Amino acid sequence: MKKLSSKIYMYALFTFLYLPILVLIVFSFNASKSMARWTGFTFDWYIKLFQDEAIMSALLNTVIVAVAASVLSTILGTMAALGIHSMKKTSKSVIMGVTYIPVINPEIIMGVSLMLLFKFFVDSFGFRFGFVSLVLAHISFDVPYVIYNVLPKLRSMNPNLVEAAKDLGCNSKKAFFKVVIPEIMPGIFSGFLMALTYSIDDFVISYFTSGVKVQTLSIAIEAMTRKKINPEINALSAIIFVVISAILITKNILENRKLRRERAQFRAAQRKESAI
Helix, strand or coil, X not given: CHHHHHHHHHHHHHHHHHHHHHHHHHHCCECCCCCCCCCCECCHHHHHHHHCHHHHHHHHHHHHHHHHHHHHHHHHHHHHHHHHHCCCHHHHHHHHHHHHHHHHCCHHHHHHHHHHHHHHHXXXXXXXXXXXXXXXHHHXXXXXXXXXXXXXXXXXXXXXXXXXXXXXXXXXXXHHHXXXXXXXXXXXXXXXXXXXXXXXXXXXXXXXHCCCCCCCHHHHHHHHHCCCCCHHHHHHHHHHHHHHHHHHHHHHHHHHHHHHHHHHHHHHHHHHHHHC
């Protein structure tokens, strides 16, 4: 009975989470603008989506900002995780507490505070709101997610691997790139994907730090929904959902293949030792 109730709860939860997305995808192919009545199948909204210059411009801005912020956040977050990992326990606890603040801090507070900071630079140094302010704002909330993905990989890594690499002729730099980076790469990649997802998804912080000349996709969609919901939004949301799902599924498949390969190599090494 307990097992059955657990399954029912799980199915109900997944239905609650994914049914709205399924409805959105289905009605992105609806011939009419109605979200309550199906009138026929069509690809017109997808065709019109790619002909809409405002949406395409906002999509391009979003991709540029998200990729730039994610790459820089991954580099900075990985470096920070390496530094935090080498700290003493007390210092590490303090830094981790500070790092966690952007994660739990309400977005409205971060958005307003970053806007005021950039406004200070505008008044003092002629700084302008735009791509630079957006990328810097996104980095501010992306870096902690990278740190929290990389740190567990550093903790689980065998500390003797680096020393073994040095004993075999590697210098510190070569041991870092040949041993440490490959060991923590799954965490780096996960952190990059999380940073990319949060950057694409963000609205509140982008709204306060984008200025008037640059619009991201979330800001453009919010402006469109003030009037009447355009089915092009359904088509765009469906495409984004499919692309992100495909990336995550591919990542999981590659990680599972790597894990199976490592297990097979481990078992082969054990059989070889037994034979000796």
